[in-house]
Structures are given as structure tokens and as C-alpha cells.
Amino acid sequence: GAGVSQSPRYKVAKRGQDVALRCDPISGHVSLFWYQQALGQGPEFLTYFQNEAQLDKSGLPSDRFFAERPEGSVSTLKIQRTQQEDSAVYLCASSLVLSSGNQFFGPGTRLTVL
Amino acid sequence: TQLLEQSPQFLSIQEGENLTVYCNSSSVFSSLQWYRQEPGEGPVLLVTVVTGGEVKKLKRLTFQFGDARKDSSLHITAAQTGDTGLYLCAVLVSGGYNKLIFGAGTRLAVHP
Numbered sequence: 001g002a003g004v005s006q007s008p009r010y011k012v013a014k015r016g017q018d019v020a021l022r023c024d025p026i027s028g029h030v031s032l033f034w035y036q037q038a039l040g041q042g043p044e045f046l047t048y049f050q051n052e053a054q055l056d057k058s059g060l061p062s063d064r065f066f067a068e069r070p071e072g073s074v075s076t077l078k079i080q081r082t083q084q085e086d087s088a089v090y091l092c093a094s095s096l097v098l099s100s101g102n103q104f105f106g107p108g109t110r111l112t113v114l
Numbered sequence: 115t116q117l118l119e120q121s122p123q124f125l126s127i128q129e130g131e132n133l134t135v136y137c138n139s140s141s142v143f144s145s146l147q148w149y150r151q152e153p154g155e156g157p158v159l160l161v162t163v164v165t166g167g168e169v170k171k172l173k174r175l176t177f178q179f180g181d182a183r184k185d186s187s188l189h190i191t192a193a194q195t196g197d198t199g200l201y202l203c204a205v206l207v208s209g210g211y212n213k214l215i216f217g218a219g220t221r222l223a224v225h226p
Contacts, residue, residue, distance in 0.1 A: 033214075035214075041218050042219050043157065044216070055211065056211070091156050101212050105156025107154060
């Protein structure tokens with residue numbers, strides 16, 4: 001497809017379950033970002049990849065959050081032992097070059113932890 | 115304290131009205147971006163402003179960057195129902211790459 005895609009679009013998890021959220025960036029885009037958007041808030045930065053290298057994970061809220069991009073394209077955000085406060089929309093964005101200010105966002109995955 | 119304060123939080127108007135939303139900060143930025151986010155979708159970039167005092171127009175939308183590059187406004191003329199959505203301002207934090215810091219947004223509802 002032409003844009004960033006994310007799956008699943010919706011995920012309901014019981015507290016304590018592990019979840020994995022997938023992002024397919026635009027083909028050829030070097031940079032990939034994950035953001036977390038809580039209800040009624042703007043997106044907040046979680047982590048950044050340049051190709052397969054995770055260069056910034058300063059926004060990950062705890063060590064239960066883990067992200068990878070092993071081949072420099074598809075990325076997965078994993079949350080272990082989910083908690084209710086993890087409920088949010090998780091957005092993925094990609095950009096073509098390192099210094100580009102133009103990030104293209106996917107539709108997000110809405111995670112609800114019961 | 116948020117780096118970017120957006121006001122108002124919510125705005126409900128009738129089709130055809132004009133409106134202005136604001137994005138304020140005490141910090142100086144080299145550039146600022148505006149996004150629109152519709153329900154169930156990711157934010158979509160509307161404009162980037164880079165020069166103090168700059169005014170950019172996108173059809174019925176007028177964006178202004180403050181002279182001191184600390185604040186910005188978005189004015190919509192003759193709002194339409196299709197303008198409904200969450201309007202977010204954001205700044206790029208450089209460091210070899212550009213991560214975005216967003217405000218909390220203004221949620222706009224335009225009623226027919």
C-alpha cells in the first residue's frame with residue numbers, strides 16, 4: 001500500500017497479558033517512530049529507529065515496553081504484562097530521510113487493557 | 115507542564131462560522147507544525163511554519179507563526195462539517211533526527 005499500515009487496528013487484552021503491535025512503514029523510509037496517544041491527549045514519543053538501529057528509546061514508559069525493527073522495515077512494539085494505564089492508541093510514523101520533518105502516520109492500534 | 119499549550123480544548127460551532135485556535139509556549143522554536151487528526155486515523159500534516167511572523171494559507175485555513183517564534187494560530191474561515199477533527203500543533207526536536215512533541219490538541223466539531 002501507499003501509506004503506513006498498522007495491525008491490529010484494535011486490541012483488547014486482559015491485565016497481565018503480553019501484546020504485540022505491528023507497523024509496516026512506507027517502503028524505503030529510513031526513519032520509524034512510535035508514539036503513544038492517551039485519550040484526550042496529543043501523541044507522545046516512545047522510540048525511534050534509523051533502519052534497524054534503535055537510536056532513541058527515551059520515551060518508553062517502563063521496561064515492559066520493547067520495540068524492534070530487525071530488517072529495517074517492519075517494526076513491532078511489544079508490551080509485556082499489560083496494565084490498565086497502557087490503554088491508549090499506539091501510532092507509528094515513518095519518514096524518508098533522517099532529517100525530514102515530514103512524518104507520515106499510520107491509523108494506529110487502539111489498545112484496551114481490562 | 116506541557117511544552118505546547120493549545121486553546122481552546124474544545125470548540126463546537128455551526129457551519130459557516132469562523133474560528134481561531136491557538137498554540138502557545140514559553141520556548142522559542144525553529145519551526146512549528148499543525149496536524150489534523152480524524153477519529154480512527156493518524157495525524158495528517160497540514161503545514162510547517164519556520165519564519166517568525168510567517169503567514170501561510172491553505173484554502174480556508176490560515177496559519178500564523180508568532181514574531182518571536184513562541185506561538186502560532188490557526189484560523190478557519192467559513193467552517194465546514196469536513197473540518198471536524200482534532201487539531202494538533204507540534205514542534206520538531208532535533209538531535210540527528212526529528213522527533214515530534216505535540217500539544218494536547220483542540221477538538222473541533224462543526225455542525226450543519
